Amino acid sequence: xxxxxxxxxxxxxxxxxxxxxxxxxxxxxxxxxxxxxxxxxxxxxxxxxxxxxxxxxxxxxxxxxxxxxxxxxxxxxxxxxxxxxxxxxxxxxxxxxxxxxxx
Amino acid sequence: xxxxxxxxxxxxxxxxxxxxxxxxxxxxxxxxxxxxxxxxxxxxxxxxxxxxxxxxxxxxxxxxxxxxxxxxxxxxxxxxxxxxxxxxxxxxxxxxxxxxxxxxxxxxxxxxxxxxxxxxxxxxxxxxxxxxxxxxxxxxxxxxxxxxxxxxxxxxxxxxxxxxxxx
Numbered sequence: 001x002x003x004x005x006x007x008x009x010x011x012x013x014x015x016x017x018x019x020x021x022x023x024x025x026x027x028x029x030x031x032x033x034x035x036x037x038x039x040x041x042x043x044x045x046x047x048x049x050x051x052x053x054x055x056x057x058x059x060x061x062x063x064x065x066x067x068x069x070x071x072x073x074x075x076x077x078x079x080x081x082x083x084x085x086x087x088x089x090x091x092x093x094x095x096x097x098x099x100x101x102x103x
Numbered sequence: 104x105x106x107x108x109x110x111x112x113x114x115x116x117x118x119x120x121x122x123x124x125x126x127x128x129x130x131x132x133x134x135x136x137x138x139x140x141x142x143x144x145x146x147x148x149x150x151x152x153x154x155x156x157x158x159x160x161x162x163x164x165x166x167x168x169x170x171x172x173x174x175x176x177x178x179x180x181x182x183x184x185x186x187x188x189x190x191x192x193x194x195x196x197x198x199x200x201x202x203x204x205x206x207x208x209x210x211x212x213x214x215x216x217x218x219x220x221x222x223x224x225x226x227x228x229x230x231x232x233x234x235x236x237x238x239x240x241x242x243x244x245x246x247x248x249x250x251x252x253x254x255x256x257x258x259x260x261x262x263x264x265x266x267x268x269x270x
Contacts, residue, residue, distance in 0.1 A: 003111050008148070009213045011115050015122055015141075017206040022126030024198045030131055030177060034138050037169070038122055041145050044161075052152045059239050063247075065157050066236075069164050070251050074258035076169045080176050081266035087180050088268075 008049040015042035029083050029093040033076070040072050111151060118144035131177050135170055142166045156233045 015038055022035030044065045051061025083093055090097040121140040128134050142165045149158035240248055 003108055006213050007111070007115075008152075010210055011118065011148075013206055013209045013213075014119055015145075017202045018119070018122045018126055020205075021198050021202050024202075025195050026126070028131060028182070030173060030182065031126075031134055034125060034134055034173065037138065037165070038125065038141065041142065041161075041165075044157075045145060045148060048149055048152050048154050048157065052154070059236065062154055062157055062236060063240070063244055065154075066160065066240075067247060067251060069157075069160060071254065073164055073169060074255055076172060077262045078258050078265065080172055081262040083176065084179075084266050093180060093182065 005049060005053040008045065012042040012045040012049070015039075015045070027094050027096065029086065029095055032095070033079055033083075037072065037076070040068060044068055107151060110147070114144045114147045114151070117141075118148070131182050132174070135173050135177065138173075139166050139170050142170070156236050 019035045019038035019042065022038065023032055026032050026035065047061040047064045047068075051058065055061075086098055087093050118141050121137040121144065124137040125134050125141065128137065142161060146158040146161045146166075149155075149161060
């Protein structure tokens with residue numbers, strides 16, 4: 001059995017929904033950020049697979065992946081700064097703790 | 104089965120098992136370590152898909168830099184124990200059911216789509232090598248490249264300003 005595009009799409013959909021499950025069920029801010037990284041990686045896998053299977057002589061998919069990796073790095077740095085600040089204020093990284101904007 | 108297929112199935116199983124372990128394990132340190140294994144498996148997929156440069160960049164940037172940052176922050180906050188509060192069991196069950204239904208819809212859509220059964224077509228094997236990518240990056244993609252450098256500068260300044268002690 002040849003490995004077709006569908007196999008890779010199913011794999012990346014599985015990874016994406018594992019990420020969605022983690023994002024919905026965890027309470028820890030850092031674990032939620034890790035689930036987001038999983039989802040970004042499954043999107044990257046899709047870009048690379050479509051680039052190879054559908055337009056093998058183009059480079060667009062590879063560049064999308066490259067820029068997604070760059071943006072994920074910037075996003076992780078800023079999110080970590082925010083998480084450290086939340087930890088200083090509330091002494092925990094639980095998503096339910098910061099409620100001061102509700103009052 | 105050829106070697107490529109064995110590698111594909113092995114890497115897929117590794118990626119899915121370690122991704123499940125990321126969302127299931129209670130200790131955040133174990134989550135980070137399983138996430139690193141997932142990134143290794145995904146990098147293997149990139150290399151199988153003829154994107155060698157992206158595979159190595161994925162390893163260096165994700166597994167090397169971002170995950171070390173995560174580990175540092177977890178150690179800094181003393182989160183490396185199993186006392187994370189869990190959401191209630193019914194909510195988790197609802198998450199599994201709704202996520203699983205949406206995934207079934209996705210898989211069914213793939214089954215009947217046009218791309219079904221497309222076989223890998225490689226014009227030449229070196230499309231993902233550094234030379235090709237570098238030439239295209241500094242000719243056609245030079246404006247997005249420069250804009251992403253501005254993004255990095257602002258992210259760096261933002262991280263320092265937000266993370267600074269005091270007000």
